[in-house]
Amino acid sequence: MNLYQPNDGSQWTGRIDAEETRPALRWHQKIxxxxxxxxxxxxxxxxxxxxxxxxxxxxxxxxxRNKGRPGAAEGPQSLRVGLANAACADQQIFDAGDVTCLGDNLEVAQTELGKRVDQLITLNLRPVVLGGGHEIAWASFQGLIPTLREKKLDLGIINFDAHLDLRTPSPKGSSGTPFRQINEWCKANNQAFNYCVLGVNPSANTQALFDYADEHSVACMDDIAFETNEPLQTQAFLDQFLNRVDALYITVCLDVFNAAFAPGVSAPAALGISPTKMLHTFQQLLKHAQLKEKPVLLLDIAELSPPHDRDGITAKLGARIIWQYQQFYPTTVAPK
Structure with missing residues (x-):
């Protein structure tokens, strides 16, 4: 079976507004x-x-593999449903389909996803990858490698996440190991490992993981600091990180949010961060990255688990993040 399947478009349905004098388009009409x-x-x-x-x-x-509760395989479809009725201007948006992991063949699926991400970048598109668990990060990163090599870029990875995901693959990778795998690739290929994690839950990460993060100069901000810092404090923290990289890969693990806003994840958070604070920080990050000419090469959304998602609110939150990202980079209809 081919692990890659294009989307036939049947998933994209929604309401159509009968406004005659003003634009009233939604994503399902522009996909x-x-x-x-x-x-x-x-x-x-x-x-x-x-x-x-x-x-x-x-x-x-x-x-x-990480002993979490399954359901993330249904995430891409739920995120599409969450986006279908989102408002949009006269912008063309593309859906490149899905890569499916068959059984436990994770490494094969990750390689395939990396290949498809590279194809999208080669086509001058801005990829947004819909997970899936956070093992998506190692797959997404593989898709960035050709661009990093060709353009000789130092990549910065910014992860909104309750977990550092720096565990040792033992013996294989999982949703808890992707950034350790990326660091190992960077060391083997003489590349800098620039990694920043926002919203870390100190009680959900062992001391060994924090020690490893310190040893490899990982920039961390815990969940309480993220919520209580003044916006300028957080921005100064991110600016310091931006100054040492050439381009960004932003990844959002939905378990970073309080479970009241994101119940549909593998590991719900009793504390977590608020969507409002995260979206404000996200917008400021995009703004400052643009001002500093640090392009965002890729965004992905991980850990949505629809079987555990009350009223689809976690999917709607993930969709809002993608919508916010698109709003920052408005594009007109693609030429014929």
Whole structure:
């Protein structure tokens, strides 16, 4: 079975507003599905320049290996549902389909996802990867490697997450190991490992993980500091990180939020951070990255578990983050 499947568009449905004098478009009206296995798609990169492209990672293997509660494989579809009725201007948005992990064949699926992320970047698209557990990060990073090598970029990874995800693969990777795997690749390839984690839950990470983070100059801000710091304090913290990198990969693990806002995750948080504070920080991060000419190469959303998602509110929160990202990079309809 081919691990990659394009989307036929049937998932994208929603309300249509009968406004006659003002724009009243929604995402389901602007989505265009593309097939990354079609030569016609790959032959016209200029038609896609700077447009957003969704790519799903239907995977539970990393969460299961990490002893979490499964359900993340259903995340991409729920995020699409959460986005379908979101308002948009006359912007073209693309859906590149899904990569599916079959059983425990995680490493094969991660390689496939990396290949597809690289294809999207080659097509001048801005990938947003929909998880799946946080094992998505090692897969997403693999898709960035060709660009980092070609352009000789020092990548900065900013992770909104309750967990450091720096565990040792033993013997295989999981949703708890992706940034350790990235660091090991960086060491083997003489690349800097620039990693920043916002919203860390100190009680959910062992001292060994914090020691490893200190040894490798990981920038950390715990959940209480994230919530109580003045905005300028947090921005100064992020600016210091931005100053040492050339480009960004932003990843959001939905278990960083308080369970009242995000019950549908593998590991719900009793404390966590608030969506309002996170979205404000996210917007400021995008603004300062742009001012400093640090392009965001990739955004992904991880750990949505629809079977545990009351009223779909976690999916709606993940969708809002993607919507906010698109609002910061407005694009018109793609040329024919």
């Amino acid at each position: 265009q599905c593309i097939n990354l296995d079609q030569s016609e798609t790959l032959a016209k990169p200029e038609a896609y320049r700077d447009h957003l492209a969704l790519l799903g990672f239907q995977c539970d293997a990393g969460v299961v």
